[in-house]
Amino acid sequence: MIRILLSLILLFALSSCENDRSKLHLYGWEEVFSKEIIAEFEKRYDTTVIFDIYDSNETMYAKLRTGASGYDLIVPTLYFVEIMQKQGMLEEIDWDQIPNVKNLDLNAIWLVPDNIKKNAFPFYLSYSGIGFRTDRITTPTISWHIFNSKEFSRRMTLLNDIREVIGAALITLGFDPNTTNPEEIDHAKQLIINWKKHIAKFENEQYKNGLATGEFFLSQGYSGEIMQVMEENPKINFLIPEEGSLISFDFFAIPKGAKNKDLAMKFINFMYEPEISAKNMISFLERIPNQEAYPLLPEYLRESHVLFPSEETQERLHVIRDLGEDIKLYHKAWEEIKE
Amino acid sequence: MRRSLFPFITTISVIIFLYLPVLILMASSFNESRFSSEWLGFSFKWYHRLFEERDVWEALKNSLYVGSAATILSTIIGSLSAFALYRWSSRLQSIHWGLIYSPLVVPDILMGMSLLILFLAFQVDLGLMTIIIAHTTFCISYVAMVVYARLEQFDDHLIEAALDLGASSWQVTARVVIPFLLPAIISGALLAFTISIDDYIITSFVAGPGTSTLPIYVYGMIKFGATPIINALSTIMLTVTFVLAIAIQLVSKESTI
Amino acid sequence: MWSKRSEWLITSSPFFWLLLFFLIPTLIVIAFSFKPSELYGGIGSGWTLETIGKIFTRSTARLLFRSTWIAISVTALCLFLSLPVGYYIGSLRGWRKHFMLLLIIIPFWSSFIIRIFAWKQLLHPEGFFHKILVNLNLIQPDATLLYTTSTVILVMVYSYLPFAILPIYASASKFDHHLLEAAYDLGMGKLKAFFMIFIPSIKNGIYSATLLVLIPAIGAYVIPDMVGGTHSMMIGNKIAEATFIERNIPFASALSTLMMSVVLLPLLLAAILQNRQDKAHAIKGGH
Numbered sequence: 001m002i003r004i005l006l007s008l009i010l011l012f013a014l015s016s017c018e019n020d021r022s023k024l025h026l027y028g029w030e031e032v033f034s035k036e037i038i039a040e041f042e043k044r045y046d047t048t049v050i051f052d053i054y055d056s057n058e059t060m061y062a063k064l065r066t067g068a069s070g071y072d073l074i075v076p077t078l079y080f081v082e083i084m085q086k087q088g089m090l091e092e093i094d095w096d097q098i099p100n101v102k103n104l105d106l107n108a109i110w111l112v113p114d115n116i117k118k119n120a121f122p123f124y125l126s127y128s129g130i131g132f133r134t135d136r137i138t139t140p141t142i143s144w145h146i147f148n149s150k151e152f153s154r155r156m157t158l159l160n161d162i163r164e165v166i167g168a169a170l171i172t173l174g175f176d177p178n179t180t181n182p183e184e185i186d187h188a189k190q191l192i193i194n195w196k197k198h199i200a201k202f203e204n205e206q207y208k209n210g211l212a213t214g215e216f217f218l219s220q221g222y223s224g225e226i227m228q229v230m231e232e233n234p235k236i237n238f239l240i241p242e243e244g245s246l247i248s249f250d251f252f253a254i255p256k257g258a259k260n261k262d263l264a265m266k267f268i269n270f271m272y273e274p275e276i277s278a279k280n281m282i283s284f285l286e287r288i289p290n291q292e293a294y295p296l297l298p299e300y301l302r303e304s305h306v307l308f309p310s311e312e313t314q315e316r317l318h319v320i321r322d323l324g325e326d327i328k329l330y331h332k333a334w335e336e337i338k339e
Numbered sequence: 340m341r342r343s344l345f346p347f348i349t350t351i352s353v354i355i356f357l358y359l360p361v362l363i364l365m366a367s368s369f370n371e372s373r374f375s376s377e378w379l380g381f382s383f384k385w386y387h388r389l390f391e392e393r394d395v396w397e398a399l400k401n402s403l404y405v406g407s408a409a410t411i412l413s414t415i416i417g418s419l420s421a422f423a424l425y426r427w428s429s430r431l432q433s434i435h436w437g438l439i440y441s442p443l444v445v446p447d448i449l450m451g452m453s454l455l456i457l458f459l460a461f462q463v464d465l466g467l468m469t470i471i472i473a474h475t476t477f478c479i480s481y482v483a484m485v486v487y488a489r490l491e492q493f494d495d496h497l498i499e500a501a502l503d504l505g506a507s508s509w510q511v512t513a514r515v516v517i518p519f520l521l522p523a524i525i526s527g528a529l530l531a532f533t534i535s536i537d538d539y540i541i542t543s544f545v546a547g548p549g550t551s552t553l554p555i556y557v558y559g560m561i562k563f564g565a566t567p568i569i570n571a572l573s574t575i576m577l578t579v580t581f582v583l584a585i586a587i588q589l590v591s592k593e594s595t596i
Numbered sequence: 597m598w599s600k601r602s603e604w605l606i607t608s609s610p611f612f613w614l615l616l617f618f619l620i621p622t623l624i625v626i627a628f629s630f631k632p633s634e635l636y637g638g639i640g641s642g643w644t645l646e647t648i649g650k651i652f653t654r655s656t657a658r659l660l661f662r663s664t665w666i667a668i669s670v671t672a673l674c675l676f677l678s679l680p681v682g683y684y685i686g687s688l689r690g691w692r693k694h695f696m697l698l699l700i701i702i703p704f705w706s707s708f709i710i711r712i713f714a715w716k717q718l719l720h721p722e723g724f725f726h727k728i729l730v731n732l733n734l735i736q737p738d739a740t741l742l743y744t745t746s747t748v749i750l751v752m753v754y755s756y757l758p759f760a761i762l763p764i765y766a767s768a769s770k771f772d773h774h775l776l777e778a779a780y781d782l783g784m785g786k787l788k789a790f791f792m793i794f795i796p797s798i799k800n801g802i803y804s805a806t807l808l809v810l811i812p813a814i815g816a817y818v819i820p821d822m823v824g825g826t827h828s829m830m831i832g833n834k835i836a837e838a839t840f841i842e843r844n845i846p847f848a849s850a851l852s853t854l855m856m857s858v859v860l861l862p863l864l865l866a867a868i869l870q871n872r873q874d875k876a877h878a879i880k881g882g883h
Contacts, residue, residue: 346684420610446815453621
């Protein structure tokens with residue numbers, strides 16, 4: 001009798017150990033994982049996914065810095081991968097252990113520096129550019145210089161983001177958006193102070209609503225967000241300006257000391273199944289560089305110049321890198337711009 | 340000598356000024372059209388859409404939960420505070436008065452910052468509990484003010500009379516003081532509840548990324564969502580608040596807050 | 597009747613709660629102003645004066661100056677509107693008084709966010725109000741009513757007006773209107789009587805109203821963020837940006853400490869004035 005009891009207890013103990021090990025602690029942006037996809041992963045791998053949200057890389061970084069955060073998988077942007085790599089906060093990811101790496105669209109990630117690949121696997125890419133109302137702007141291309149003109153005074157917005165705005169100004173002036181040259185940054189600052197006279201405000205989120213309701217005619221914005229507005233409102237379009245713009249990459253990464261590294265790797269692999277990638281792209285309208293998924297997309301997405309910019313456009317794109325201490329130059333310029 | 344009409348006219352103008360924007364907002368919630376520039380007919384469709392939004396129920400649930408908890412806590416603590424301030428006047432009470440008065444004049448952003456930093460310093464995870472603590476903190480002062488105002492109208496002689504008639508301290512408290520204070524305690528509680536439900540700034544500092552209360556949800560919608568749905572939600576929230584405000588006034592006929 | 601021990605017992609819960617959740621956090625904020633900020637957000641170890649140094653820039657000075665004059669403008673406008681209103685309602689009797697008061701109070705209870713949003717819609721460049729103003733030739737067709745400093749002041753007055761009306765009404769309702777009638781009988785003009793008799797006797801209400809508007813107004817940031825433009829940034833916005841976007845907690849703390857100091861000045865002034873008034877009362881033997 002006692003032996004049966006003991007073995008039952010042992011069985012329970014073992015099975016609950018199993019359960020602890022097979023919970024995936026996911027930490028990411030709210031929109032990037034749809035509930036259906038998570039549910040499907042849970043079903044297929046007989047596991048539970050606990051999904052916590054953060055609203056900025058900085059929040060995620062702050063939480064992980066204290067160590068032992070309990071997360072198995074995070075979604076940092078490229079320059080944060082660099083930062084976390086430098087501080088030894090990430091586990092190594094062996095790409096060969098992810099069978100679906102064969103689906104990776106290498107063309108899409110040509111801007112990703114090689115040294116990132118040791119600790120991160122690409123998740124999606126996103127562009128910033130200009131979203132605008134087609135009933136007000138009818139030219140086939142658009143330039144950052146539009147912010148210099150009084151034509152749409154007070155009906156334009158720029159993002160409230162240091163790297164995006166200063167980056168756009170640097171690109172317009174022909175400089176590298178990752179420059180640490182104080183003169184170039186100062187030049188960009190002067191340009192933005194001029195732009196400031198013609199915009200309504202610096203805005204990171206309300207511009208979408210503003211474009212949709214006609215409050216704004218054009219806004220610096222992100223491709224995925226503007227695509228969302230475009231889905232509801234055919235009078236909106238998105239273009240990457242003639243001078244160029246910024247592209248950003250978000251990656252999967254595994255924090256050091258994660259308990260369920262295998263499960264995390266399985267999740268990464270799962271996300272690169274063609275159907276799963278396609279479903280995800282449809283739900284959050286960003287490009288996942290999975291070439292097997294592209295044919296599975298509905299036509300309006302496959303043909304989208306927003307998700308799939310032309311080669312010629314892609315050459316005008318720059319990626320934001322970590323600048324270390326030199327970021328202070330940008331902070332100072334931004335402070336003077338905003339006052 | 341005829342009284343000047345200026346104060347009267349100003350008052351009416353102010354009242355129109357205060358109500359016009361919200362009345363227009365409420366009217367727009369019934370507009371068939373998405374745009375306020377055109378009226379396409381009367382419709383409940385935005386309300387239907389509102390009820391389909393899943394997250395609004397979560398936010399409502401959180402708001403009610405936080406509101407109730409904060410109301411109970413702050414009413415008890417605030418009433419005690421008012422009583423102490425009224426009854427005693429010592430060094431302790433001077434400091435106590437400072438502590439009670441300050442939250443009323445401090446800008447919300449400073450209160451939000453200091454609470455956030457307290458939680459960061461002690462590595463407390465932000466969530467519903469931190470919101471409840473924050474709300475209780477600023478509601479205590481409001482309740483205290485309301486109850487104190489009522490206490491100022493209390494006739495001490497009643498206590499003397501009761502004691503003379505042989506009542507014990509506790510009996511006097513329970514049978515004389517508390518019934519007198521009850522209207523003020525109730526209106527203080529309603530006030531705390533209303534303030535908690537409507538608070539945005541301080542809540543935004545101490546709520547975690549996934550936690551949402553009704554004002555935070557509205558703010559999120561203003562940034563991301565469809566305008567008329569916000570109007571519908573706002574109309575409902577305004578109506579509830581109006582009803583609560585009327586209730587507060589009816590319960591505490593003499594109070595000015 | 598209630599002993600000294602009871603005093604401690606009863607005072608303890610509000611006292612310690614506010615100590616723990618109001619006073620101590622304020623002190624921690626001041627303390628954090630002396631901590632270094634890490635490059636990528638986060639609080640560094642050790643102590644430094646560097647963070648405090650960072651707030652003494654021209655930008656901060658401009659923001660502070662702008663926040664102060666906006667706050668003063670808003671306070672002045674609120675007082676200007678609330679004095680006649682407080683006077684009028686205070687002069688009413690019976691159900692009329694309660695009814696008017698109710699009308700004034702109700703918006704006070706509604707959600708701050710909703711009221712700001714109402715203005716965002718009202719002033720929308722494609723909205724009906726804009727069209728009406730253009731048709732009446734009051735504004736140009738391409739004028740923007742939103743995202744200017746005037747918009748910020750307007751919406752702030754709208755938000756804070758009830759806070760000004762209530763204390764003034766509270767004082768005004770204790771005012772004896774016969775004093776004014778006596779003054780009129782003695783030949784004093786209406787306006788003169790208003791300023792020389794009414795205003796001084798509701799001094800307390802005016803002080804309260806000023807404090808209740810001026811101080812929160814200095815700390816405003818949601819209103820400039822939602823309806824303000826590129827030249828209406830206030831110091832609160834900088835604190836919010838430092839906290840939520842840059843995650844630079846020491847810098848945000850340093851700015852908050854600065855704001856606290858600025859806000860403390862009118863409060864101290866009010867306390868001193870109140871003290872002098874109390875002493876005067878005590879000497880007069882009043883109660």
